[in-house]
Amino acid sequence: MGVVNEDPASSGRVPGESGVCSACGLTGDLLPTGNGGSILLERLESELPSHMVPAGYRWLVDGGVASCPQGVEPKPGETCRISHGLVCPEREPPDLWPRLAKRREENRQRMRRMRGLPDEADG
Numbered sequence: 001m002g003v004v005n006e007d008p009a010s011s012g013r014v015p016g017e018s019g020v021c022s023a024c025g026l027t028g029d030l031l032p033t034g035n036g037g038s039i040l041l042e043r044l045e046s047e048l049p050s051h052m053v054p055a056g057y058r059w060l061v062d063g064g065v066a067s068c069p070q071g072v073e074p075k076p077g078e079t080c081r082i083s084h085g086l087v088c089p090e091r092e093p094p095d096l097w098p099r100l101a102k103r104r105e106e107n108r109q110r111m112r113r114m115r116g117l118p119d120e121a122d123g
């Protein structure tokens with residue numbers, strides 16, 4: 001695998017160095033993150049509407065460098081990419097909607113109380 005020397009601005013999809021997932025062996029675009037690290041981004045037909053991707057998982061590529069802005073609402077019409085890790089078949093999916101998961105767990109406890117069952121231990 002080699003570095004792709006292509007002007008990122010000349011194509012809609014920013015190419016990266018081809019990288020291989022250590023967990024599943026599938027390939028993606030390996031891009032620098034700007035802090036000395038790198039991220040394996042999923043190869044998609046087209047970028048995803050940012051508002052459809054949970055906050056904290058929206059990867060933006062600018063000038064060949066990938067960043068994942070935290071605590072920033074996507075701009076109207078903004079698109080983003082996702083990390084391969086998010087959709088890797090060999091990894092446990094992250095909790096994409098922690099607030100909803102918390103509410104679901106609260107409802108589980110409420111349901112058990114309603115049915116007269118003991119509370120489940122956490123964990």
Ligand SMILES: [Zn+2]
Nearest residue numbers: 021023024088
């Ligand atoms: Zn993988």
